Amino acid sequence: MxxxxxxxxxxxxxxxxxxxxxxxxxxxxxxxxxxxxxxxxxxxxxxxxxxxxxxxxxxxxxxxxxxxxxxxxxxxxxxxxxxxxxxxxxxxxxxxxxxxxxxxxxxxxxxxxxxxxxxxxxxxxxxxxxxxxxxxxxxxxxxxxxxxxxxxxxxxxxxxxxxxxxxxxxxxxxxxxxxxxxxxxxxxxxxxxxxWTPSAAEQASITRWENFFNQTGQREQLVSRYLFEHLFVAHIHFPSINGSSFYELVRSSTPPGEPVVPLRTVRPNDAPEQAFFYRLRPLRETLVEKTHITYGLDDQRMQRWQQLFFSDDWNVAVLPGYGYSERANPFATFTSIPAKARYEFMLDTAEYFVRTFIRGPVCRGQVATDVIRDQFWAIFEDPAQEAYVNDPVYRAQVTPLLGLPGQDSDLLSLGSAWLKYSGKRNEYLQQRHAHYSQRKPSGATLDELWDGEGYNQDALLTIFRHHDSASVRKGLWGRVPDTIWVMDYPLLERTYYELVVNFNVFGSLSHQAQTRLYFDLIRNGSEQNFLRFVPAEQRQALYNQWYQGHAQLKDAIAYTDFDHTTPTALTYSKTDLETNRSVLQRFAAQLGERAGAVAGTPDTLNRCAHNNCQRPDLSAEQQQIQTLLQPLAHATGASLPVIKLLPEVSFLRVTNGDQRWVYSLVHNRAHSNVAFMFGEEDRLQPERDDLTIMEGTLGSYPNFSFNVELQALPDFVAALQAAEDSQGLEQVADRWGVRRTHPQFWEILADFRQYVEETDPTQAGLFDINRYQNL
Structure with a gap:
């Protein structure tokens, strides 16, 4: 039956x-x-x-x-x-x-x-x-x-x-x-x-939140639209309810209490063309890690939103429409909502928003991800000082310059649209440099960087690019990177709208090219923001390291110049200024002082000067594992040739009887620059490649995996250290590799998912093997 x-x-x-x-x-x-x-x-x-x-x-x-x-x-x-x-x-x-x-x-x-x-x-x-x-x-x-x-x-x-x-x-x-x-x-x-059989508590939460989203006041309607456009890709759950299902927020032609009939608009900010209601629709499907980007709704979230959006006295004269200009410039569309409230809303769950554009549908394929480094840190300007949200005069001046390309999909619009919007972006960046220089002539101060209010670990994020996909994790992981992004509200919001809200995965070549070209400007703007925090005399050398070779020509043509003269208020010694690496390490040390309360678990595996760091919270077996793996994390492609041969992400399962531990070996490839969508092979610098070794799984697409007994781990590490070519790596795979044809391939892959279910069950989903390689 x-x-x-x-x-x-x-x-x-x-x-x-x-x-x-x-x-x-x-x-x-x-x-x-x-x-x-x-x-x-x-x-x-x-x-x-x-x-x-x-x-x-x-x-x-x-x-x-x-x-x-x-x-x-x-x-x-x-x-x-x-x-x-x-x-x-x-x-x-x-x-x-x-x-x-x-x-x-x-x-x-x-x-x-x-x-x-x-x-x-x-x-x-x-x-x-x-x-x-x-x-x-x-x-x-x-x-x-x-x-x-x-x-x-x-x-x-x-x-x-x-x-x-x-x-x-x-x-x-x-x-x-x-x-x-x-x-x-x-x-x-x-x-x-x-x-789908929701409990009484879960059904009550659905009713409560649908009532919240469907309030009829002018202010409430505008806030609900803003929230919907920021949550439409989320897998929403109720953290306070055990066993909560996951839901998606949709615009439905039917009101609460009736079956959901979603509108068929391509983008969440397309004109609805009929009356609609915001609805929570249950996800009746197996969860896949790539698309499983979670967001929790509970009493604390409700109170926070009420405080952010409705505690101040602001009004909406006329609700904005859904035309070209409204889609292209969300800063103008939602100008009635206090800008500081919008920024703080995004910072509250900064990892979620970065994850939507780093792990979302836009980041598929080498061309899509080729404009970001393989490993870098992202940090944010403090909302108490960020200029756009605190200075209404400056905000009014620059808002018209913050429009985004990609609305026109025909091929003929590619060139003209790109010139229009890239020109506005450069004009905006010039005004930003001038404003910040005039505001703080003595230079950037450390307190301009958000410290998560002392509790929010979303303040510090590490992003990894895996050739044709990408991942993000809270905390500062891996070595001090070659580049660091400092994102303010205009950068964070533009990135989200360009790569998530306005991105159409079914779009044309023109649309996709405009989207990805603008991502290049996002990276450049974030890097220029960071330069304010290093000494003026060191900025050009650091910038030249990021933009080597043909990128210097692109810099002269496509980008605007950065501020070379305004000093920084951060402290650097003469020794710190000797190399780009020492400048970055000194900044990282000061960042740790500023945001140490939210830095989370120290990365003793990848950043340990003498290979002898141990965390007291680890078991004896875990300490043994990390001691054995540390030499791999501290080598480069020049000192350890196998690094250049490893896939982007390899999962490592270490077993000891009934016990098992899971790590990810992340191959970070060095580049002379990442300023172009094509020709990556010509810009690789394999001698500078390195590994970041992470506890747990990282990435939606494992490229390979190894299964090693704890007693054999020294031999495994030694074999990697001895492998100098693809034949040597193949011999490692022969002994410890889990190839696609391995008799236990599916069981071991399932165990990696089981590990996530045990350690972070809200985030668990199926891994995708479309990129699993043939070592």
Whole structure:
């Protein structure tokens, strides 16, 4: 009876499912898909748009159109599950085809009529040797074109790709799993949605927050719009309620109490074209780490928002519209809301906002991430002193200069739009330099940097770029980086609107190019902000280090000059000024003094001068592990050649009987500059590469993993130290590597997720293996 609750319907009258079902989808089938399939078919770039994380995605099937297409000249129609179509028939009209049934037959046409079965059967028929490297004929990664065969073309596909079955390029299904899926498909492949049964407390929280968002006063409507545009990508939960489900905040044509019918606008600030209500819709799907960006709503949050947005006496003359100018310049759109309240709202959860544009849909692919360093720190100006939120005259002068490009998607607008908005940005930066210099002629002071009010650890963030994706974590991790971002309110808000609110993942080449080019200006502006805190005589040398080679020409053409003359009030000795590295280390020391209360766990693994730092909170085994790993974290590509060969992110599992510890080996590649979207290979400086070793997992896309017993860890480290070329690294992988074909590949991958569930359960989600490499 459970299995028949969602029987597919086809044009013919014949039954399409067996009258009795052997398995229930949620209980018996979804766990197999979750453990074997969703690691590739769960995110924005799931091959062939086949997203298996929900019953709706399984039924929708696949498409031959790719979401990520850098050469697309026009916007494509969006294909968001749960939004852009509400039935299988509507998805078929958009070109999606079933992978469960041969819908044209109208009946259960046997296993041969199921593309899913034939893919699984092909994988069973051609297994790969255990823990072997994949043959060169098997293409992996996101750079190659995916084959998306239909039933009609499957025979040709199978002949050309004998190892093209599913799960693709990994250890396959067990005999029992294959038999269960085959039986389920043969009986009609019936699905049912994930159950959602909120408790009374959870339902009361939903009602309370929907009432808050749907208040009818002018001020309340404007604040709700501002909050929605900042939370639409969030996975919202109620931290005070044990076992709270996750929700998404949507604009629905239906009021609270009725089923949610989301508006189909592409962006959250597009014109709604009809009356709507803000609603919390439950996420009835398996959570994927890449998209699982969390935000908590509780009593403390409600009180904070009331204090921020409604304690001051401000008014709204006329509610802003949703036109071009309103989308392009959120500073003007929300000018009625006190600017300081907006900035403090973002700082309260700064990691969330940085995560939305560092880990969100914009950061996919090398071209998208090529304008940021592999490891750097991000800090913020203190809201008590930040100029934009505290000086109304200055704010009025510069607000017209803070518009953002990317609204026009046609190719002809690329050049003109870019010149317009980059010119305004440079004019704004010149005014900012002049204002700050006049305001503090003696130079920047340490108290201009936000210290998290002594409790908020979002004040200090570390960002890692992993070639074609990126991550962020609270705290200052890794070595003192080559560059540090200082973000004020205009930079933080512009980055969020350009890369999240206004970014259309289905957009054209022109739109994507404008978005990513502006990200380059964001980085440059953040770096120029940081230069205020180093001595004036050292700024040019530091800037030249960031912009070597052809970047000097781009600097002369595209960027505006920074302030060379105004001093800094921070203290530096003559020794500190001898090298760029010593300047950065001295600044880091002073930053630690300013924000030490929110610095969190000290990074003794990566920043320990004499390889003898130990944290008293660690067990004897953990101290042993860190002592063994520290030499790797303190080497460079020049002293340890294997660093240059390692993937961007490798997970390391160290076991000792029933105990296990998890670390991430993060390969930070050095560059002569990151001022361009293309030609990265020519700008690499591998001798300066280094490793950051993190406790736990870092990143949504592990590129490889190692499984090492504690007693063998000295041998593992020694083998890495001895590896001087790819053959040496391959020998390490032979002994300790968890290749895609490893007999325990799926179990070990699941254990990494289990580790996150144990240590930080709110953040746990499936890892994506589309970038898992073939060492």
């Amino acid at each position: 459970i299995a028949c609750s969602d029987i597919p319907e086809y044009p013919h009258s014949e039954p399409v499912v067996a009258p009795q079902q052997s398995f229930a989808y949620q209980r018996d089938i979804k766990p197999i898909l979750e453990n074997r399939c969703m690691a590739c078919h769960g995110c924005y770039d799931a091959p062939c748009q086949l997203k298996l994380t929900s019953a709706d995605g399984v039924k929708r099937g696949a498409s031959q159109l790719q979401v990520y297409d850098a050469a697309r000249l026009e916007d494509m129609l969006p294909t968001r599950l749960g939004t852009d179509a509400q039935s299988e028939a509507q998805w078929r009209e958009q070109g999606f085809f079933s992978v469960l049934h041969d819908a044209d037959e109208g009946v259960a046409s046997g296993l041969d009529g199921s593309l899913l079965f034939r893919m699984l059967e092909l994988g069973q028929r051609n297994p790969l040797p255990a823990n072997s490297r994949l043959p060169d004929t098997i293409k992996i990664g996101t750079s190659h074109s995916f084959s998306c065969p239909t039933l009609d073309t499957f025979a040709d596909y199978a002949q050309a790709n004998p190892h093209g079955g599913m799960p693709y390029a990994t250890t396959g299904l067990s005999a029992e799993q294959f038999a269960r899926l085959s039986q389920w498909i043969a009986e009609g492949a019936v699905t049912e949605p994930m159950p």
